[in-house]
Amino acid sequence: MAEKDHKMKATFLGTGGSVPTKKRNLPSFAVRTDGGLVMFDCGEGTQRQFLIAKLGFNRPMRILVSHMHADHILGIPGLLHSMSFMGRKRELEIYGPPGIREFVQCTTETVKFTSMFPVRTFEVRAGTIARTDAYTLEAAWADHGVPCLAYALVEHDKPGRFHPAKARKLSIPKGPLWKTLQTGKSVMVGRRRIDASKVVGPPRKGLKITYAVDTRPCDRVVLLARGSDLIIHDGTFASDASERAREYGHSTAAEAAKVAKRSHSKNLALTHLSAIYDDPKQLLLEAKRIFPRTFVAEDLKSLELS
Ligand SMILES: [Zn+2]
Numbered sequence: 001m002a003e004k005d006h007k008m009k010a011t012f013l014g015t016g017g018s019v020p021t022k023k024r025n026l027p028s029f030a031v032r033t034d035g036g037l038v039m040f041d042c043g044e045g046t047q048r049q050f051l052i053a054k055l056g057f058n059r060p061m062r063i064l065v066s067h068m069h070a071d072h073i074l075g076i077p078g079l080l081h082s083m084s085f086m087g088r089k090r091e092l093e094i095y096g097p098p099g100i101r102e103f104v105q106c107t108t109e110t111v112k113f114t115s116m117f118p119v120r121t122f123e124v125r126a127g128t129i130a131r132t133d134a135y136t137l138e139a140a141w142a143d144h145g146v147p148c149l150a151y152a153l154v155e156h157d158k159p160g161r162f163h164p165a166k167a168r169k170l171s172i173p174k175g176p177l178w179k180t181l182q183t184g185k186s187v188m189v190g191r192r193r194i195d196a197s198k199v200v201g202p203p204r205k206g207l208k209i210t211y212a213v214d215t216r217p218c219d220r221v222v223l224l225a226r227g228s229d230l231i232i233h234d235g236t237f238a239s240d241a242s243e244r245a246r247e248y249g250h251s252t253a254a255e256a257a258k259v260a261k262r263s264h265s266k267n268l269a270l271t272h273l274s275a276i277y278d279d280p281k282q283l284l285l286e287a288k289r290i291f292p293r294t295f296v297a298e299d300l301k302s303l304e305l306s
């Protein structure tokens, strides 16, 4: 069986919904991968959270915007401005539903902001939206009343761990032969053929994180999230406000738990909490009854997935 022994660091930058509270900034979530930083949504004030979380202003970076509601996008101009000011040089990519390009253009042009680094925007729909050496980004339409995308970051599987001691024992000289074995190919040492499996462990399975806010519980999200190591899901309300959740295109914590369960995800983070919940205990209890591996996301909390 494939082993999982590498890490991906995920940081919640904002975990409130609609309006910020003393404890919760507006939605934003960042993941540090081998291929750089992937940020999901960028609510107002994210630039400061980003600074506090020490995520680094010059990494390769992509921002994935779920939808065009103010609480998810108003942080973009400020973040671009701060990054420019801090000396970012690398290109930054912004993905989102139709409208995102005009938003970025208007909010930078009207304040006469000239970015010191290239910013490219991509208007995307459901499907594979980007692929790098390290991961693939998938999108699916959520259910929120306006065009809203849920995203999955799917890391590629990695070659197994190379064991130098085993290679030495088999008298394989260090150098190009080791490199070839590390890629999983067999090599010839004199007349001996040596299979990579003799010195390389089993492949390491890539991690998967799914981000789904703001949304009603939805089959497309369940499909997108299949087998996630972590699903971050809209958990705006408790069950006694389920009518409100339906009316505004959100989910209750229990509904989020059902999505996590149906998608065979391993862990669930509830986010986009309504400002009416100063203490999220009720939300957590209701979700845990259905999906025990639930936690409530908190601003500036990081977790390492491995
Ligand atoms: Zn929202």
Ligand SMILES: [Zn+2]
Pocket: 067, 069, 144, 214
């Ligand atoms: Zn919304």
